[in-house]
Amino acid sequence: xxxxxxxxxxxxxxxxxxxxxxxxxxxxxxxxxxAAGAATALRAPTMLTPIVRPGTRKTEPDAADxxxxxxxxxxxxxxxxxQWRFHHETLRELVEDPESLRAIRDRLTEKLEPAKDxxxxxxxxxxxxxxxxxxxxxxKALADGKLALAHAEATGQLRRIAIAQARLAHVLQWRGDxxxxxxxxxxxxxxxxxxxxxxxxxxxxxxxxxxxxRYIEACNHFEKALELRKVEDPDLxxxxxxxxxAVFNKVAQNEWGPYPxxxxxxxxxxxxxxxxxxEKMQRWGYADPDGQLAIAPSYADVQPFRDGAAxxxxxxxxxxxxxxxxxxxxxxxxxxxxxxxxxxxxxAWVSRDGTGGWVAIxxxxxxxxxxxxxxxxxxxxxxxxxxxGGWGAVDxxxxxxxxxxxTGFSTALTDGRYVDGFTDEGxxxxxxxxxxxxxxxxxxxxxAPAHPALVIHPVAFLVGDGAGQWGALDRRxxxxxxxxxxxxxxxxxxxxxxxxxxxxVL
Numbered sequence: 149x150x151x152x153x154x155x156x157x158x159x160x161x162x163x164x165x166x167x168x169x170x171x172x173x174x175x176x177x178x179x180x181x182x183a184a185g186a187a188t189a190l191r192a193p194t195m196l197t198p199i200v201r202p203g204t205r206k207t208e209p210d211a212a213d214x215x216x217x218x219x220x221x222x223x224x225x226x227x228x229x230x231q232w233r234f235h236h237e238t239l240r241e242l243v244e245d246p247e248s249l250r251a252i253r254d255r256l257t258e259k260l261e262p263a264k265d266x267x268x269x270x271x272x273x274x275x276x277x278x279x280x281x282x283x284x285x286x287x288k289a290l291a292d293g294k295l296a297l298a299h300a301e302a303t304g305q306l307r308r309i310a311i312a313q314a315r316l317a318h319v320l321q322w323r324g325d326x327x328x329x330x331x332x333x334x335x336x337x338x339x340x341x342x343x344x345x346x347x348x349x350x351x352x353x354x355x356x357x358x359x360x361x362r363y364i365e366a367c368n369h370f371e372k373a374l375e376l377r378k379v380e381d382p383d384l385x386x387x388x389x390x391x392x393x394a395v396f397n398k399v400a401q402n403e404w405g406p407y408p409x410x411x412x413x414x415x416x417x418x419x420x421x422x423x424x425x426x427e428k429m430q431r432w433g434y435a436d437p438d439g440q441l442a443i444a445p446s447y448a449d450v451q452p453f454r455d456g457a458a459x460x461x462x463x464x465x466x467x468x469x470x471x472x473x474x475x476x477x478x479x480x481x482x483x484x485x486x487x488x489x490x491x492x493x494x495x496a497w498v499s500r501d502g503t504g505g506w507v508a509i510x511x512x513x514x515x516x517x518x519x520x521x522x523x524x525x526x527x528x529x530x531x532x533x534x535x536x537g538g539w540g541a542v543d544x545x546x547x548x549x550x551x552x553x554x555t556g557f558s559t560a561l562t563d564g565r566y567v568d569g570f571t572d573e574g575x576x577x578x579x580x581x582x583x584x585x586x587x588x589x590x591x592x593x594x595x596a597p598a599h600p601a602l603v604i605h606p607v608a609f610l611v612g613d614g615a616g617q618w619g620a621l622d623r624r625x626x627x628x629x630x631x632x633x634x635x636x637x638x639x640x641x642x643x644x645x646x647x648x649x650x651x652x653v654l
Contacts, residue, residue: 223255227275227653239355239391240322241282253279270299270308274315278653281319289319304529306573307345310336314349314654321356327416329356334414339563340573342606344647347376347384352654354391363395365408370395420453420473431463434475443475455491457511470511479513493527495544506534508546517546525557525568531589533557533569539578541569541591549591554578560603562610562640577602586625595625603636608643610636 233242243249253276260272273296280289293316300312317332333353337346354369370388377384412419421434426445433445434453448463457478459468468488470479479485487502495508495516506524508517519542523535530544540552559567559577570576574589578597585597586609595602600614608628609621618639619631628646633639 223252223259224271224275226252227278230653234387234390236390237394237397239358239394243282246283249279249283253283266299266302267305267308270296270303270312273299274312275653277315277319281322286319286323290316290323293319304574306338307341310338310341310345310349311654314352317356318352318654321352321359326356326360330414331416334411338572339565340561340571340604340606342647343376343644347373348654350376351384351387351391358391358395358398361398361402361405362408363399363402363405365406366395367392368408420456420458423450423452432460434458442473443471451488451490455494457491457496459488459490459496470513478511479509483513489524489526493530493544495527497521497524497526497532508532516544517542519546519548528568528570529572529574529589531570531574533576541576541587541589549589550578550587551591554580554597555582558584562603562605562636571604575604577604594623595621605640605643607647610639612636 233244234240235242256272256276256279260269260276263269263272273292277289277292277296280286280292293312297309297312297316300309303309313332313336317329317336320326320329320332330353333349333356337349337353339346350369350373354366354373357363357366357369370391373384374388419437421436421442423432424435424441424445425432429445431445432447432450433441434443434450436442446462447460449461451459453473457470457472460471461468462481465481466486467481467483468485469477469481469483470488472478483498484500485498487499487506489497489506491511494510497506497508499506504522505520506522507515507520508524508527509515519534519536521534521536525533527544531541531549533539533541534548534552536552538551538553539556540548540554541550542548556579557569557576558579559569559571559575561567561571567576570589575594576587576589577584578587580597582600583597584599584602585593586595586602586604587593595609599611601612601618603610603612605620608623609625610618611621611631612618613631616634617631618633618636619627620629620639620643622628629639629642633642
């Protein structure tokens with residue numbers, strides 16, 4: 149790739165010359181506070197502008213009133229405002245001034261050296277990986293990308309991990325390691341992330357498919373990117389048109405390529421045996437993914453495999469035993485469990501009477517949490533909802549980090565899902581006497597239980613008055629949009645308009 153290579157279309161500028169430069173990092177959303185990650189409050193200029201009332205809109209200042217700001221010198225701001233152009237056939241960034249990019253990389257290194265916290269190191273390392281990739285230094289890019297992901301995972305923040313995964317995936321794509329690149333792109337693209345970030349990830353996943361000759365799958369990704377970007381985005385439209393032109397040129401030469409893969413195939417998800425009932429034996433067994441018998445039908449009742457193990461019950465006993473995927477016995481029925489829950493995060497809840505006294509065990513039947521709760525929910529990313537008098541939550545050691553004083557959990561997301569306890573980003577909606585609030589996995593109350601209705605949005609919280617009117621709070625619990633809108637969709641559209649038009653550099 150070189151600057152002399154042919155191009156298609158004008159430079160895809162994010163703003164006209166002389167316009168103010170957005171002082172945002174290339175990560176777009178700046179994490180702060182206990183809910184950092186996809187759940188953070190946004191800060192200027194990506195901050196959501198508080199209290200928007202019907203009929204009001206921000207007006208643009210007159211051109212004469214705008215004083216051009218000096219070009220940014222911070223390497224992150226430079227990258228955030230960089231005007232990229234792309235090769236019409238490879239769809240890769242064109243490097244017109246390699247020395248300026250090397251200077252940016254050097255300044256990122258200077259910022260990295262004093263950085264001690266995992267979040268900052270993850271961000272700077274992954275950005276340095278982006279620059280090295282574009283410069284063609286794929287060895288350096290791979291090393292930085294892997295180290296960045298390790299630091300991001302240490303933070304436990306969903307959004308930070310997702311961006312590090314996507315940046316590493318882009319490096320792997322350029323190196324031709326498509327299987328791992330596509331897996332990381334798919335894993336990173338969580339429905340709990342902001343739509344704009346997800347759109348960018350689909351765009352890059354589509355380019356990876358394009359490189360492999362998977363043209364139908366590439367088009368599906370480009371279409372999804374446009375669908376997720378609900379507001380007008382000239383840059384994305386221009387890039388997508390360029391990409392589709394490239395796809396159709398390739399199709400004319402090579403046809404459409406392989407049929408699109410399912411998500412589980414891309415993620416390389418292990419497919420365990422599934423329950424299968426034998427009419428002849430009148431017993432349950434398990435079949436492999438191809439439908440062939442894997443474990444003989446000898447059980448009166450079975451549960452699906454989770455975390456490599458499944459609970460089964462024989463006809464001559466009321467208690468459950470645990471088996472592995474080959475049918476090998478892990479915990480005998482003599483352990484005396486009448487109530488059992490599926491394994492998750494290496495732990496399962498069990499009860500000897502099936503109605504209470506729930507404790508958590510590992511697959512060797514070692515009791516890890518012996519508190520004895522009245523009711524429980526499965527572990528999810530190291531935390532679980534439990535009830536003792538009221539509902540609260542414990543970590544994998546049994547520490548009650550959220551006091552058991554709530555009526556229940558009612559964690560709802562804007563994509564229509566309900567989560568049993570905490571989301572992947574570590575948030576939960578709690579109910580206290582019919583009023584709802586938000587807590588995080590550290591036990592901190594982010595929103596006091598005061599709202600008749602509450603839903604988690606990727607960058608905000610939707611709140612309802614119980615009479616059909618909706619509004620929003622920002623991620624710090626401050627009023628964002630008045631509770632006067634007739635539907636949640638109206639509020640989400642308003643939020644999308646308020647987001648500053650910055651996009652992560654992947």
